[in-house]
Amino acid sequence: MRAVVYRDNGGPDVLHLVDREPPVPAPGEVRVRVAVSGVNPTDWQARAGQAMAFPEITPHLDGAGVIDAVGAGVDRSRVGQRVWLFMAAAGRPTGTAAEFTVVPAEQAVPLPDEADFDLGAALGVPALTAHRALTVAEDGPRRLGPGALADKVVLAAGGAGAVGHAVIQLARWAGATVISTVSSSAKARLATAAGAHHVIDYRAGDPAAEIRAIAPEGVDIVAEVALGANLALDLAVLRPRGTISTYANDGGRPVELNVGQHMVRNTRMQFLVLYTAGPDVRAAAVADVAAAVRDGALPVGEEHGLPLIRFPLDRTADAHRAVEGRMVGKVLVDIR
Numbered sequence: 397m398r399a400v401v402y403r404d405n406g407g408p409d410v411l412h413l414v415d416r417e418p419p420v421p422a423p424g425e426v427r428v429r430v431a432v433s434g435v436n437p438t439d440w441q442a443r444a445g446q447a448m449a450f451p452e453i454t455p456h457l458d459g460a461g462v463i464d465a466v467g468a469g470v471d472r473s474r475v476g477q478r479v480w481l482f483m484a485a486a487g488r489p490t491g492t493a494a495e496f497t498v499v500p501a502e503q504a505v506p507l508p509d510e511a512d513f514d515l516g517a518a519l520g521v522p523a524l525t526a527h528r529a530l531t532v533a534e535d536g537p538r539r540l541g542p543g544a545l546a547d548k549v550v551l552a553a554g555g556a557g558a559v560g561h562a563v564i565q566l567a568r569w570a571g572a573t574v575i576s577t578v579s580s581s582a583k584a585r586l587a588t589a590a591g592a593h594h595v596i597d598y599r600a601g602d603p604a605a606e607i608r609a610i611a612p613e614g615v616d617i618v619a620e621v622a623l624g625a626n627l628a629l630d631l632a633v634l635r636p637r638g639t640i641s642t643y644a645n646d647g648g649r650p651v652e653l654n655v656g657q658h659m660v661r662n663t664r665m666q667f668l669v670l671y672t673a674g675p676d677v678r679a680a681a682v683a684d685v686a687a688a689v690r691d692g693a694l695p696v697g698e699e700h701g702l703p704l705i706r707f708p709l710d711r712t713a714d715a716h717r718a719v720e721g722r723m724v725g726k727v728l729v730d731i732r
Contacts, residue, residue: 399494400712401452405445408713408720411455418496421467425498426474428481433492433709433729434458434517436558437644440716442485450489455712456729457485459492460507460516470501479504480516482524482682486671492517493712495731505682511689514704518558518696518726519685524670526562527681529619529641530570532666536617536639537570540684542691545572549611551633552576554621555587555595558726559643561702562694563619564590566685569693575607575615577629583724590701604632614638624649631657639664702726 397418402410421427433456443455459481463474484499485491507516527540530550537544550567554560555576567574568591576592578584584595596606607615607629614635620626620642630640631654640663645651658665670678688694696702703725707715711729718727 397495398709399454400709401454402443403452405443405448407444408440408716410443411713411716413710413712416494419490419498421465421470421498423468424470424500425467426463426470426479426501426504427465427496427498428459428461428479428504429464430459430461430492430495430497430731431513432460432517433731434520435715435719435727435729436521437719438521439485439491440720443716449487453485453489454491454494454497455485456491456493457483458517458520459484459497460513461731463504464496466501474501477504478507478509478513478516480507480519481505482520483670492731493709493729502679505686508690510692514728515689515694515696517728518702518704519689519694521670522558522562522726523566523685523694524678524681525559525643525668526566526619527684528668528670528673528677529559529563529643530567530617531681532641532664532668533617533639534637534664539680540566540570541687542569543571545570548572548616549614550574551607551615551618551630552587552592553619553626553630554578554646555590555592556583556701556724557621558702560587560619560621561590564592564701565694566688568592569688569691573611575610577603577626586698586701586703586724588701589699598626598629604629607633611635617641619643622646622649624651627651631661631663634661634663637662637664639666641666641668643668696726698725704728706730
């Protein structure tokens with residue numbers, strides 16, 4: 397089989413296309429013939445600097461394809477099942493940048509026939525992170541579904557990004573009023589296409605006043621991608637007992653907290669990453685995201701607010717460069 401691997405940390409040039417024997421599923425695992433691999437910032441960050449846990453690693457956490465073999469203890473009826481994959485390369489050497497990969501059976505989630513492999517490969521990290529961001533509020537639900545966020549106001553910072561896009565779609569599916577902040581008119585069109593009820597350019601005018609006009613009582617949940625840059629705005633619009641769910645700090649600006657201000661407001665500040673969220677939390681997120689997919693609530697493509705940028709397997713290094721360069725949209729690697 398063809399696979400992309402790296403044997404040392406470094407830039408995209410450490411990625412090499414090689415021929416390998418297809419992996420054999422161990423007990424409790426399935427083998428998937430990968431159709432499309434999804435690329436996330438965590439993929440290039442692991443390649444660039446995370447300690448090498450294996451002599452050779454095939455990158456990428458997310459993907460979609462068809463199960464073609466199962467290990468002992470897995471129902472053989474799953475052979476031939478279309479699936480989406482998450483956390484394939486988490487603590488394992490077999491990510492989705494290959495013609496075949498193996499994962500624990502629970503990390504291969506059934507993909508409905510009406511959902512294509514592009515959608516499946518775009519789920520994973522963005523959708524599960526978005527679910528976590530929306531389910532940690534003190535006064536909010538722990539599970540998502542239609543009506544779960546009724547009467548709540550969600551602010552999706554950076555609504556043109558992959559996670560922001562998923563936040564908008566999941567929050568809208570769950571019944572929230574969704575506000576998104578963006579930095580340009582082009583990104584505003586994407587956030588609107590994703591389903592945001594209100595889109596605000598945070599670089600123009602008075603974004604706090606605009607948000608307060610929409611939500612006079614304040615925002616219930618902020619899904620934050622750039623805490624250092626946006627904390628002042630978040631606090632200006634957050635309601636008492638509101639939650640700031642932080643999944644990144646784009647730009648790397650240091651974060652300074654006014655402790656007294658947060659105490660008076662009873663702010664909940666939730667930092668999140670999938671790896672340490674816990675298996676029960678991840679399982680709940682997977683179940684809810686799968687339900688949203690069945691409801692048709694998570695479409696991708698430019699007409700739905702998330703342009704797809706495609707590369708063939710032998711240009712995986714260029715796919716990494718695109719993600720590192722903050723290209724707007726979802727970067728996919730075609731394996732077929």
